[in-house]
Amino acid sequence: MTANRLDAEEIDWTPAAVGPPPPAPPPAPARPRRIGSLEILAAALVLLVVFRGPLAGLVAGERLQTWTTVFVSVLVQAVPFLVFGVVLSAVIAVFVPRSFWARALPRHPALAVPAAGLAGVVLPGCECGSVPIAGSLIRRGVTPAAALAFLLAAPAINPIVLTATAVAFPGNPEMVVARGGASLVVAVAMGWLWLRIGRTDWIRLPHRPDLDGESKAQAFWAACRHDVMHAGGYLVLGAAAAATINVVVPASWLQSVADNHVLSILALATLAVLLSICSEADAFVAASLSQFSLTSRLVFLVVGPMVDLKLIAMQAGTFGRRFVVRFAPTTFAAAILVGAGVGAVLL
Structure with a gap:
């Protein structure tokens, strides 16, 4: 009986253990394509072309015509540099391995800081792209001091920005040298300062970029699309603000501020933070502020390329609030002092 009962139990168990596999889950339904910022921008441009006649009548006033002239002139001069810089920045971000930067820098941290600052020459992009790249450098083992020097130098000393500065100031070639030299000095000084007093717990390491895992072509176009829409939006706002300043603010006020050397420097430093203009286009806005001295x-x-509202937000999101509350004010003060000193010597 015992043997028969065990055999029966074995026979009863076997079908349950070797049953048919469960059915495969149904495929997830395809998500509907959402209308993004690029589509909205394209629709807005089409509407502007269609209704250009009625819109032209709205700017018949002298002040509105002046505003439109300044706004359009800033955009027309700046957009080619912005697009070219975004494309080259996407090429470097997608096709150049992240480990390259760690291998290229010297092992000694004090030497890695100026080397990282000079490496900004090979990154033709704006500050919007330097923040995630600096985060990747830190995650790949590069000393934070060197990564921060690269973060500050890259948007200001790359060839696209310096060429745009030369175009915006055709009669003052010394402005290109002054901008490149002052920006590099600030970047290296801040890197060495962080090496001296910075603490690792002030930085929250960034997450992996969302482009990881995508094909090269998808990552390239996604980077271009994001940078054009992001930096282009700030460029439009900056051009509008520059045009508004030229129209709304009385010339006597600007002239009174511009006549005071110290006040003009502080005013334009604060304006750079508030406007948050892409570094590939800020030279054209600065050139339009002709009431102010070259030093200002x-x-x-x-x-501008080191401390502005969008950078503060991006740095807080990438490195954390503890980092930005210490780094941004110190960089702001250093940029004013070095910029004013270099301007006094070269300009």
Whole structure:
């Protein structure tokens, strides 16, 4: 009986253990394509072309015509540099391995800081792209001091920005040298300062970029699309603000500020933070502020790519609030002092 009962139990168990596999889950339904910012921009441009006649009548006033002239002139001069810089920045970000930067820098941290600052020459992009790249450098083992020097130098000393500065100031070639030299000095000084007093717990390491895992072509176009829409939006706002300043603010006010050397430097440094213009286009806005001295406008060009509202937000999201509350104010003060000093010597 015992043997028969065990055999029966074995026979009863076997079908349950070797049953048919469960059915495969149904495929996830395809998500509907959402209308993004690029589609909205394209639709807005089409509407502007279609209704250009009625819209032209709205700017018949002298002040509105002046605003439109300044706004369009800034955009027309800046957009080619912005697009070219975004494309080259996407090529470097997608096709150049991240480990390259760690291998290229010297092992000694004090030597890695100026080397990382000079490496900004080979990154033709704006500050929007330097923040995630600096985060990747830190995650790949590069000393934070060197990564921060690269973060500050790359948007200001790359060839696209310096060429745009030369075009914006055709009669003042010394402005290109002054901007490149002052920006590099600030970047290296901040890197060495962080090496001296910085703490690792002030930085929250960034997450992996969302482009990981995608094909090269998809990552390239996604990077281009994001940078054009992001930096282009800030460029439009900056051009509108520059045009508004030229129209709304009385010329006597600007002239009174511009006549005071110290006040003009502080005013344009603060304006650079508030406007948050892409470094590939800020030279054209600075050139339009002709009431101010070259030194004041140099400070505007040194501060802008290092400290502005969008950068503060991006740095807080990438490195954490503890980092940005210490790094941004110190960089702002250093950029003003170095920019004013270099301007006094070269301009």
